[in-house]
Structure formats: structure tokens, C-alpha cells
Amino acid sequence: MTVAERFEALLANLTLTDEQKSDGTTKHKGVRKCLNSHYYGSSSETANSMLVGSWGKATRIRPPRDIDVLFELPSSVYERFQQRPGNKQSQLLQEVKGVLGASYPRTVMRGDGQVVVVPFSTYAVEVAPAFKLTNGRYWICDTNSGGSYKETDPNAEIEAVSTSNTATNNNTRDLVRMMKCWQGYCNVPLKSFCFELLAIDFLKTWEHRGKTKVYYDWMVRDFLRFLLAKVNSYVFVPGTYEIVWLGSDWKSRAESALGRAEKACEYESSQMPCTAGTEWQKIVGTNIPTC
Secondary structure: OOHHHHHHHHHHHHOOOHHHHHHHHHHHHHHHHHHHHHHHOOOOOOOOEEEEHHHHHOOOOOOOOOEEEEEEOOHHHHHHHHOOOOOHHHHHHHHHHHHHHHHOOOOOOEEEOOEEEEEOOOOEEEEEEEEEOOOOOEEEEEOHHHOEEEEEOHHHHHHHHHHHHHHOOOHHHHHHHHHHHHHHHOOOOOOHHHHHHHHHHHHHHOOOOOOOHHHHHHHHHHHHHHHHOOOOOEEEOOOOOOEEEOOOOOHHHHHHHHHHHHHHHHHHHOOOHHHHHHHHHHHHHHHOOOO
């Protein structure tokens, strides 16, 4: 098995099946339709909302994870809640939770910090109620410390991934998906959102960016080296330039993964594909073939 064939198989195994895609689409469109009906008197399954997170950035993998939806509420809702005392953001999430609960009475929901989580059996749909600002960004809820609104720019975040992916011949999305697989398999305590931003930064200067999957063993290895140089550092969020601290809780897992990736690359170069495959499986599990 060649390096390209190995990583082609890995990425194929991470791709949602048609059934999983259809199921997820049915779930998020149903949630969006419910909110449109209540707040706008509309039967649309897509209006006043957008997919964000992995479904919005085309970085989703299997097994299926959450589907993130940003739902734009009318300005009249903002004005109504501004008249209330107490934690307005918590109350808003509870209202949205109640609206969804009327349509999904058998689903136990929760308002969770910034989102309302609708935990279906196959997917959880996480809804972030939002108000659109004049600069094109959004306010989303933050129920912590008495409640406040947090500015976010989902369009800039989606564009950052798309632009990088186009410039690197799909390297960006492939790298993010592989790192999310490692994250899940090895319980790496680093958010998927951080992997997206780190992948973009890494590929800006990686000497083999834009090349085919023949170089993907080196891409994984070199990204892990890049990642370890970011211990206790930070990344900037596109659009708002918010600082997200990376910490170091993931350091030991990254060191282990790097050591295995280095061995795997050596075995690949030495024409020992099955031995290389054993090392790759220690990083991403049986999603990647041994030989």
C-alpha cells in the first residue's frame, strides 16, 4: 500500500455516509423550520439561519458529531428581553428551548452556556440564538457571570477555512479531518475549532502545501511538530480577532502522536508499509489500514 492509498482510505472512512448526511440534514432542517415558524411565521427550513461548525466548514467526520446552527432572531426579540431584569441571555435560551420542546416533546433539551442542545439519538443539534449587527457580525448569548452578549463572525470563520483549502489543494480540510480523528481516538483535550485555525496557520508556510496525498504522512508529522511549538500559546479567531488560549493539557498526547508519526514516516520510507500502518493506527485507530 502506498502512502497516497493509505491516506485516501483514511479520509474515505471519515466521510459521512449518504444515510448519515440525509439524517443530519433532516434533523437540522426540522429544528430551523420550527424556529422559523415561531419567530417569523415561515415554513422555511433554511431562512434566518446558517450552518456553522463542521457542517458549515465541510470538516465533518464520522462517527457523526454535533450539528451547529446559528439562528438569527428578530430585533424585536432583543428589545423584548432588554426590558427584563436578571440574566437576559439565560432567559432567552430558555425561551428558545421551550419553543423547540413543543415540537420535540420526547427530546430532553438543555440550555448550555451559549446554545440550546437538541440531543437526537443520532445527532445533537446545537442552536445558537443570535442577533445580527450592523457590521454583519452577530451577538450570541453568554450566560456566564450574570449574562452578556458575545460578538462572533461565522462568515469570516467559514471563509478562512474555504480560502485556505482552495489555496492548498484541499490540504486544509483533509488535515483538519485527520486531526479530529486523532482527537476523538486519543481523547485529545483540544477543541476542533482550534485545529481549524492551527491547520490554516501551519499550511501558510509548510513547504509541501498544495501537494497530493503522497505527502500526507509528512503533513501529519510536521503538523504535530508545529502543534507542539504552540503549547501555552494562542490563536486568533477570524473576524473578531478574539484570542483563544491553547493551554498544555494536550501536550503529552501530541508528543506520543509525534513519536509514532515519525516512526511511521521512517517505515514508509523504508518500504515497510504494514509496520508503518501499525504506527498510524496508534494515532487514528482502525480508520487507517495497516497494509
